[in-house]
Amino acid sequence: MLHRQQSATASFPTREGVRMKKRSRACEECHRLKIKCDLSTSPAGAACERCSRNAIECVPSAPRLQRDRISELEAQVEQLTRTLRDHSINTTPSRSPASPLEDHNGYILSFLDVRIPLGRQQDLLQLFTQRAGTVWPVIRITTDLDLIRQKSPILLLSVLVYTVTHNAQGTELEVHDELVRHTVHILGEEVIGRGQRSLELVQALLVAAFWNKTTRKGDQGSCYQLIQLAADMAIDIGIAGPSLQPSPVAFFGQHEDPTSSGARRTWLACFVALASCSLSLRRPNTIPWNAHHQECLAVLESIGEPSDVFLCQLVRIVQLIQDIHDQLFLCQIAMFLDGSDYATYAAMDTLKNRVDAWAAQIPPGLSSSQTLKVWYHVALIFIFEPILHTPTNKAAFVAPFLPGRISIKDFPKPANITFHLKLALEALVQNCHGVINTVAEMDPSLVVNLPSFSFTPLVLYSLYVLVTAMVSATDPANTYGQCLARDSFHIEACGLKLRHLSASMRVVDPTFSCYTTRLIDATSWLEQWYSDYTAILQRYESNIAS
Template identity: 65%
Template sequence: MRKRSRACEECHRLKIKCDVGTSSSGICDRCTRNSLECTPAAPRLQRDRIKELESQVQELRNVLREQSNSTTPSRSPGSLPLLENSHENAILSLLDARIPLSRQQPLLDFYLHHAGAAWPLIRVPSDLDRIRLKSPILLLSILVYTVTHATQGTELEVHDELVRETMHMLGEEVVGRGQRSLELVQALLVAALWVKTTRKGYQGSCYQIVQLAVDMAIDIGIAGFALQPSPVAYFDRHEDETSAEARRTWLACFVAASTSSMSMRRPSAVSWDGHHQECMLYLECVGDPLDMLMCQIVRITQIIQEISKRLSLCELTSFVDANDYSIHTVMEELKSKVDAWAAQIPTQLASSSTLNVLRHIAMIYIYEPVLHTPTNKPSFAAPFIPGRIPIKDFPKPLVAIPPLQSALEAIVFHCHSVIDTIAEMDPEIAISLPTFCFTPTVVYALFVLVTVLVAGTDPANTYGRFLPTEIFHIEECGLKLRELTAKLKDIDPTMSCYTVRMFDATSWLEEWYNNYTAILRRYESNLAN
């Protein structure tokens, strides 16, 4: 037997002699007898270094554990045990430090009975402990975005800080940590639908947030077979892709993406398909009354998407001539679809102001091409402000066909109907509806009404022959919006809700109208002289 220059790992561990023997393989006798792997031990210096590094790692673990324990927020008796995930702990720490735990349940209940009931696309449990444990980032988004500053009961600076920090938290979860979950999709949708900004700058585009939510929904596999996840996200799929919650969330993505498409006048990132239909029929069969309302919102959104496609509303380089009988045939077909949808609304929802506004908005979209020229279509994208009214760029047909005349009268009627319906709505409901999906459509109706007025009063335009100025009732519309804004300000005096800010901005209407009518009077006076 011959002694090795360096013992194998097993012999070194047992502190015994290591002899190779006569084997040509270089395996020591002991390892041969016990069928062990014979590996030469590391040199002494290398072994000492490994032991030193292992000791340092253990020390670091001890320090991190002590720091975690020292920064843990105190909890009231009976609250849930702390979450293991440090990021989830950070979310709840942020929330608890600014909104007391005793205040969070009332705010959650307020969401369930107001925003969650008026626009039931994001459903959450009523049990605060459960949502804190399962969905802390969603809870944070709901308590920050869906209630006004006054309802939240915080200082104004704290409210702004919460808006800012919640967006940072969402960014950290989605981009910094690369997380994907149904909860995150819902939290992103809440932040986009009830978008808020601080008084010190913007906090991310709601349009981009919607796109993030849609992409993540596809990645976790709730978008159906036709939209497959990206390769890197394949193993992050949601555990139950056919659950009611998953189906609701994907339909919510569809509504948000379609609204974004119509607002920006870009082709929708999510087209209606068989999986949407399956999700909607499933919820209508097994869902509760809130699911019934949600499905009606989805149905009219799907019709609006079809209107957009057939009339090329989001294809800004494509011109549809409304002084063409074939186009009015398409308009009549689309009008019949809207009417059929309205006729099938369940009895308990027939009086819904929300659905009534959406019906009239769909009709305005149908008749909007009567105002289009090959060059003015971008004017009908948000923001809907006076500077975007195409003052000199209107269709000016030498002879207007009868359906075109009827369409102009119809679009004025539906613009008035939108403003009348929102003016009569309970302000508590109006302020609870999503800023992203609902409020801009009302401002859009006002914008279109003013645009028709300008087209009809242009001395060089034939539209004025069958659109008398007195049918527009701009003064009455301005008064109704001013009264509604006053009621909304009573609820949200600091205008923390973007809905209040948008309605307050419609005050431009009266000043603009006064200036415009003054110009018309001077023009008519010059003609008379």
């Protein structure tokens, strides 16, 4: 082969009389200049004559098809660069001075636009204000799509991804999962990676936490962490009042108007989120109610807008439930309060009067609200929960509310049932039924739009307490059975109502994209559990009788 190559070289004369080998493809420089490319006679033998003479690196050109593909890719890169440049906008005024000039807004909008067209974005924005934003008005946003894209693109992304079902979103399931995953990444990059602080980011974090979602692979952001980030950022931008000062690094980047309605509304939303964490985990609230919360509440109520009035009623009952937890030591697992003691019942009665007083002052336009009705019953369940406590079982009342955590042995067994204890037991069961009956009567599309973090767990908690009360009352050796008959719990009827609600919600959310749908569907454990428990109880009673 070497001999053949040498022979071929001898057939091409050069100007110096030295014969050279001709390339099969010109080098890049010769191809660019469209001139003849001859291999040099230099010892290296790798460069053409022109490149050797001009001391230029000689690189063989790519095949034509490859060159065409490279040109096509370069054109695509140039087009994407122009698109990002066109979409990029200035940093929002409320951002901290430390924000870099080049932010991610253009990229965020490009990412969103490819997956949800502009027309669909406008429809979903309207859907949020009509549904989720109405039944849980913790965040208020404009329906002017152009304005929110310019001012708050991250909040827009969070709303369109989290607050609507996959079915309403109109995307492929893979695209929906991608949106959920990437939105969490964007929030993390903005907050942690880039150190941004703004009212928009606080609101976006709260939306992602209240209407938390997961993908089919289980990827998600922790709602508890998102809420803590939102609360800390709210303090840093100065909307949390004078008693909570920002961190040193955030001192010069505070919000331009911490007393605006939006700032006050957002800080109250942070309280509701933090209180929900406290109720769910049975841990003390890291930022308890203070004078600034009260001031924000008074200001928003004085404005008198319907959504703010509704928000203030939600805040009032959540704050009252937080107070119930503090006075009855529900968030202190090691602290035991004897539910059969008269002093305990006296405290319960005082708290019940406060809940009734709250219900009496609800404005007439909201008196028929099913959402507020559920909160009323839940507040009373929390008040009477201690009658099911023992020194060792309080941890069983912490989420998640699963059938495997229901104790069939560790429950109170007082020697005597006092009149006050009998009233408390009856009230506990009555209010558990009140929650389940109210939710079962709701419009399924309304339930889907309620926050999966702050509302739906209350339903599961109520069912869990009802079943726990039934177990303690149906123990043949326990005195609770003297005032609570087995058929007074209506477990089968409750299971049927929740099963019908779950079926209706699956029509609205057939892919279970919202946690609310999944949580309500998870109550299906009740039917099989009750059947198994009844069978065990019947065998036990038969053995005693024989």
